[in-house]
Amino acid sequence: xxxxxxxxxxxxxxxxxxxxxxxxxxxxxxxxxxxxxxxxxxxxxxxxxxxxxxxxxxxxxxxxxxxxxxxxxxxxxxxxxxxxxxxxxxxxxxxxxxxxxxxxxxxxxxxxxxxxxxxxxxxxxxxxxxxxxxxxxxxxxxxxxxxxxxxxxxxxxxxxxxxxxxxxxxxxxxxxxxxxxxxxxxxxxxxxxxxxxxxxxxxxxxxxxxxxxxxxxxxxxxxxxxxxxxxxxxxxxxxxxxxxxx
Ligand code: ADP
Ligand code: MG
Numbered sequence: 001x002x003x004x005x006x007x008x009x010x011x012x013x014x015x016x017x018x019x020x021x022x023x024x025x026x027x028x029x030x031x032x033x034x035x036x037x038x039x040x041x042x043x044x045x046x047x048x049x050x051x052x053x054x055x056x057x058x059x060x061x062x063x064x065x066x067x068x069x070x071x072x073x074x075x076x077x078x079x080x081x082x083x084x085x086x087x088x089x090x091x092x093x094x095x096x097x098x099x100x101x102x103x104x105x106x107x108x109x110x111x112x113x114x115x116x117x118x119x120x121x122x123x124x125x126x127x128x129x130x131x132x133x134x135x136x137x138x139x140x141x142x143x144x145x146x147x148x149x150x151x152x153x154x155x156x157x158x159x160x161x162x163x164x165x166x167x168x169x170x171x172x173x174x175x176x177x178x179x180x181x182x183x184x185x186x187x188x189x190x191x192x193x194x195x196x197x198x199x200x201x202x203x204x205x206x207x208x209x210x211x212x213x214x215x216x217x218x219x220x221x222x223x224x225x226x227x228x229x230x231x232x233x234x235x236x237x238x239x240x241x242x243x244x245x246x
Pocket of ligand 1: 011016034035036037038039040041042043
Protein backbone atom coordinates (compact mmCIF):
# COMPACT_ATOMS: atom_id res chain seq x y z
CA UNK A 1 0.00 0.00 0.00
CA UNK A 2 2.90 2.35 0.78
CA UNK A 3 6.24 1.69 -0.81
CA UNK A 4 9.31 3.87 -0.62
CA UNK A 5 12.26 3.01 -2.84
CA UNK A 6 15.59 4.67 -2.21
CA UNK A 7 13.80 7.79 -1.05
CA UNK A 8 15.96 10.76 -0.11
CA UNK A 9 15.08 14.29 0.89
CA UNK A 10 17.44 17.20 1.27
CA UNK A 11 17.00 20.78 2.33
CA UNK A 12 19.84 22.48 0.48
CA UNK A 13 22.98 20.60 1.45
CA UNK A 14 21.35 18.92 4.43
CA UNK A 15 20.22 15.38 3.63
CA UNK A 16 17.36 14.78 6.04
CA UNK A 17 16.16 11.41 4.69
CA UNK A 18 18.80 9.04 3.37
CA UNK A 19 17.91 6.30 0.92
CA UNK A 20 14.85 4.95 2.67
CA UNK A 21 13.32 1.80 1.23
CA UNK A 22 10.35 0.15 2.87
CA UNK A 23 6.96 -1.38 2.24
CA UNK A 24 3.91 -0.96 4.44
CA UNK A 25 1.12 -3.38 3.54
CA UNK A 26 -2.56 -2.51 3.84
CA UNK A 27 -4.04 -2.66 7.36
CA UNK A 28 -0.67 -2.45 9.06
CA UNK A 29 -0.24 -0.09 12.01
CA UNK A 30 3.27 1.33 12.04
CA UNK A 31 4.74 3.43 14.82
CA UNK A 32 7.66 5.64 13.88
CA UNK A 33 9.86 6.53 16.84
CA UNK A 34 13.22 8.14 17.29
CA UNK A 35 15.01 11.23 18.55
CA UNK A 36 13.97 14.75 17.62
CA UNK A 37 15.39 15.85 14.27
CA UNK A 38 15.80 12.30 12.95
CA UNK A 39 13.42 12.92 10.02
CA UNK A 40 10.17 11.36 11.27
CA UNK A 41 7.93 14.27 10.30
CA UNK A 42 9.70 14.73 6.99
CA UNK A 43 9.17 11.08 6.15
CA UNK A 44 5.47 11.31 6.96
CA UNK A 45 5.17 14.50 4.89
CA UNK A 46 6.88 12.84 1.94
CA UNK A 47 4.23 10.11 1.98
CA UNK A 48 1.42 12.54 1.15
CA UNK A 49 3.40 15.03 -0.89
CA UNK A 50 3.68 17.80 1.68
CA UNK A 51 7.40 17.62 0.96
CA UNK A 52 8.92 17.08 -2.46
CA UNK A 53 11.36 14.19 -2.48
CA UNK A 54 14.86 14.78 -3.79
CA UNK A 55 15.52 11.32 -5.20
CA UNK A 56 13.92 7.90 -5.34
CA UNK A 57 10.20 7.26 -5.26
CA UNK A 58 7.20 6.76 -3.04
CA UNK A 59 4.13 4.89 -4.07
CA UNK A 60 0.83 5.15 -2.22
CA UNK A 61 -2.04 2.92 -3.34
CA UNK A 62 -0.33 2.51 -6.69
CA UNK A 63 0.04 6.24 -7.20
CA UNK A 64 3.73 6.41 -7.96
CA UNK A 65 5.49 9.65 -7.09
CA UNK A 66 9.03 9.91 -8.39
CA UNK A 67 11.62 12.59 -7.75
CA UNK A 68 11.96 12.86 -11.51
CA UNK A 69 8.30 13.76 -12.09
CA UNK A 70 7.67 17.09 -13.79
CA UNK A 71 5.72 19.63 -11.77
CA UNK A 72 2.34 19.16 -13.43
CA UNK A 73 2.58 15.40 -13.29
CA UNK A 74 3.66 15.57 -9.67
CA UNK A 75 0.70 17.73 -8.69
CA UNK A 76 -1.69 15.27 -10.26
CA UNK A 77 -0.17 12.32 -8.43
CA UNK A 78 -0.08 14.19 -5.12
CA UNK A 79 -3.72 15.08 -5.57
CA UNK A 80 -4.56 11.40 -6.05
CA UNK A 81 -2.49 10.39 -3.02
CA UNK A 82 -4.19 12.99 -0.83
CA UNK A 83 -7.58 11.57 -1.75
CA UNK A 84 -6.53 8.33 -0.10
CA UNK A 85 -4.72 9.66 2.96
CA UNK A 86 -5.80 11.60 6.00
CA UNK A 87 -3.30 13.42 8.18
CA UNK A 88 -3.48 14.55 11.77
CA UNK A 89 -0.88 16.93 13.19
CA UNK A 90 0.32 17.87 16.63
CA UNK A 91 -1.51 21.19 16.28
CA UNK A 92 -5.17 20.56 15.56
CA UNK A 93 -5.60 23.38 13.02
CA UNK A 94 -9.40 23.53 13.28
CA UNK A 95 -11.22 26.49 11.75
CA UNK A 96 -11.87 28.72 14.80
CA UNK A 97 -14.88 30.46 13.25
CA UNK A 98 -16.66 27.21 12.40
CA UNK A 99 -18.49 24.93 14.80
CA UNK A 100 -17.36 21.39 15.42
CA UNK A 101 -19.77 19.90 12.91
CA UNK A 102 -18.99 22.60 10.34
CA UNK A 103 -15.31 21.74 10.67
CA UNK A 104 -16.05 18.12 9.81
CA UNK A 105 -18.53 19.03 7.04
CA UNK A 106 -16.16 21.45 5.29
CA UNK A 107 -14.20 18.91 3.24
CA UNK A 108 -17.33 16.93 2.44
CA UNK A 109 -18.94 19.97 0.88
CA UNK A 110 -15.89 21.63 -0.67
CA UNK A 111 -13.83 18.61 -1.78
CA UNK A 112 -16.38 15.82 -2.06
CA UNK A 113 -19.09 18.16 -3.40
CA UNK A 114 -21.72 16.61 -1.19
CA UNK A 115 -25.03 18.24 -0.41
CA UNK A 116 -25.22 20.02 2.92
CA UNK A 117 -27.75 17.49 4.13
CA UNK A 118 -25.66 14.44 3.36
CA UNK A 119 -22.52 16.12 4.71
CA UNK A 120 -24.33 16.84 7.96
CA UNK A 121 -25.46 13.25 8.26
CA UNK A 122 -21.97 11.92 7.67
CA UNK A 123 -20.40 14.45 10.02
CA UNK A 124 -22.84 13.46 12.76
CA UNK A 125 -21.82 9.83 12.36
CA UNK A 126 -18.15 10.72 12.45
CA UNK A 127 -18.58 12.80 15.59
CA UNK A 128 -20.32 9.84 17.20
CA UNK A 129 -17.32 7.72 16.30
CA UNK A 130 -14.97 10.04 18.19
CA UNK A 131 -17.49 10.38 21.02
CA UNK A 132 -18.26 14.06 20.48
CA UNK A 133 -21.84 14.02 19.27
CA UNK A 134 -22.83 16.38 22.09
CA UNK A 135 -20.37 19.03 20.95
CA UNK A 136 -21.41 19.46 17.35
CA UNK A 137 -22.67 23.03 17.73
CA UNK A 138 -19.73 24.23 19.83
CA UNK A 139 -16.76 26.31 18.62
CA UNK A 140 -13.28 24.78 18.92
CA UNK A 141 -12.10 27.35 21.48
CA UNK A 142 -14.64 25.93 23.92
CA UNK A 143 -13.16 22.43 23.68
CA UNK A 144 -10.26 20.82 25.49
CA UNK A 145 -7.18 19.91 23.47
CA UNK A 146 -8.16 16.26 23.51
CA UNK A 147 -11.61 17.08 22.17
CA UNK A 148 -10.14 19.34 19.48
CA UNK A 149 -7.80 16.59 18.38
CA UNK A 150 -10.69 14.15 18.16
CA UNK A 151 -12.53 16.64 15.92
CA UNK A 152 -9.40 16.82 13.77
CA UNK A 153 -9.45 13.03 13.47
CA UNK A 154 -13.14 13.05 12.53
CA UNK A 155 -12.40 15.71 9.94
CA UNK A 156 -9.62 13.62 8.42
CA UNK A 157 -11.87 10.55 8.38
CA UNK A 158 -14.56 12.48 6.50
CA UNK A 159 -12.52 12.03 3.33
CA UNK A 160 -12.83 8.26 3.80
CA UNK A 161 -9.08 7.75 3.61
CA UNK A 162 -7.54 4.32 3.31
CA UNK A 163 -4.44 5.48 5.12
CA UNK A 164 -4.14 7.69 8.17
CA UNK A 165 -0.92 9.53 8.99
CA UNK A 166 -0.44 10.91 12.49
CA UNK A 167 2.41 13.24 13.45
CA UNK A 168 2.71 13.31 17.24
CA UNK A 169 -1.03 13.69 17.69
CA UNK A 170 -0.85 13.78 21.47
CA UNK A 171 2.33 15.80 22.01
CA UNK A 172 0.52 19.11 22.51
CA UNK A 173 -1.96 17.69 25.01
CA UNK A 174 -2.04 17.82 28.78
CA UNK A 175 -1.21 14.34 30.08
CA UNK A 176 -4.74 13.64 31.29
CA UNK A 177 -6.14 14.21 27.78
CA UNK A 178 -3.77 11.90 25.93
CA UNK A 179 -5.74 8.73 26.66
CA UNK A 180 -8.98 9.81 24.98
CA UNK A 181 -7.16 10.51 21.72
CA UNK A 182 -5.17 7.27 21.83
CA UNK A 183 -8.43 5.41 22.45
CA UNK A 184 -9.90 6.72 19.19
CA UNK A 185 -6.69 5.81 17.38
CA UNK A 186 -6.74 2.31 18.81
CA UNK A 187 -10.31 1.86 17.62
CA UNK A 188 -9.24 2.88 14.12
CA UNK A 189 -6.40 0.37 14.27
CA UNK A 190 -8.79 -2.34 15.43
CA UNK A 191 -11.05 -1.57 12.47
CA UNK A 192 -8.16 -2.31 10.13
CA UNK A 193 -7.12 1.18 9.10
CA UNK A 194 -3.63 1.42 7.64
CA UNK A 195 -1.81 3.82 9.93
CA UNK A 196 1.59 5.44 10.20
CA UNK A 197 2.00 7.12 13.56
CA UNK A 198 4.91 9.25 14.71
CA UNK A 199 4.70 9.13 18.47
CA UNK A 200 6.53 9.42 21.75
CA UNK A 201 3.88 7.31 23.47
CA UNK A 202 5.91 4.16 23.88
CA UNK A 203 3.19 2.19 25.66
CA UNK A 204 0.79 2.91 22.83
CA UNK A 205 3.41 1.97 20.24
CA UNK A 206 4.11 -1.26 22.04
CA UNK A 207 0.47 -2.22 22.53
CA UNK A 208 -1.20 -1.02 19.34
CA UNK A 209 1.39 -1.04 16.56
CA UNK A 210 2.19 -4.10 14.45
CA UNK A 211 5.60 -2.73 13.64
CA UNK A 212 8.10 -0.21 14.95
CA UNK A 213 10.37 1.89 12.78
CA UNK A 214 13.20 3.49 14.70
CA UNK A 215 14.70 6.46 12.88
CA UNK A 216 17.99 8.17 13.51
CA UNK A 217 19.85 10.64 11.29
CA UNK A 218 17.45 10.27 8.39
CA UNK A 219 17.56 6.50 8.25
CA UNK A 220 15.40 3.69 9.52
CA UNK A 221 17.91 1.83 11.60
CA UNK A 222 15.53 -0.64 13.22
CA UNK A 223 12.40 -2.18 11.74
CA UNK A 224 10.95 -4.70 14.12
CA UNK A 225 7.95 -6.13 15.89
CA UNK A 226 7.11 -4.09 18.98
CA UNK A 227 7.85 -6.88 21.42
CA UNK A 228 11.30 -7.48 19.99
CA UNK A 229 12.09 -3.79 19.63
CA UNK A 230 11.22 -2.85 23.19
CA UNK A 231 12.73 -5.97 24.78
CA UNK A 232 15.90 -6.15 22.70
CA UNK A 233 16.72 -3.04 20.67
CA UNK A 234 19.64 -4.02 18.49
CA UNK A 235 21.46 -0.74 17.93
CA UNK A 236 23.11 1.38 20.55
CA UNK A 237 21.13 4.39 19.28
CA UNK A 238 17.85 2.65 20.00
CA UNK A 239 19.05 1.37 23.36
CA UNK A 240 20.02 4.89 24.41
CA UNK A 241 16.77 6.34 23.10
CA UNK A 242 14.65 3.83 24.97
CA UNK A 243 16.62 4.29 28.18
CA UNK A 244 15.71 7.99 28.00
CA UNK A 245 12.04 7.79 27.11
CA UNK A 246 10.95 4.79 29.16
P1 ADP B 1 11.59 14.86 13.51
O1 ADP B 1 10.17 14.91 13.12
O2 ADP B 1 12.15 13.47 13.65
O3 ADP B 1 11.87 15.66 14.76
P2 ADP B 1 12.02 16.45 11.14
O4 ADP B 1 11.59 15.60 10.02
O5 ADP B 1 11.10 17.51 11.59
O6 ADP B 1 12.48 15.52 12.37
O7 ADP B 1 13.39 17.16 10.77
C1 ADP B 1 14.52 16.46 10.31
C2 ADP B 1 15.62 17.45 9.99
O8 ADP B 1 15.23 18.25 8.90
C3 ADP B 1 15.95 18.40 11.13
O9 ADP B 1 17.34 18.59 11.16
C4 ADP B 1 15.25 19.67 10.74
O10 ADP B 1 15.91 20.78 11.25
C5 ADP B 1 15.32 19.63 9.23
N1 ADP B 1 14.17 20.31 8.59
C6 ADP B 1 12.87 19.98 8.72
N2 ADP B 1 12.08 20.79 7.99
C7 ADP B 1 12.91 21.66 7.37
C8 ADP B 1 12.72 22.75 6.45
N3 ADP B 1 11.49 23.11 6.03
N4 ADP B 1 13.82 23.42 6.03
C9 ADP B 1 15.05 23.06 6.43
N5 ADP B 1 15.31 22.04 7.28
C10 ADP B 1 14.26 21.35 7.76
MG1 MG C 1 8.53 15.80 14.03
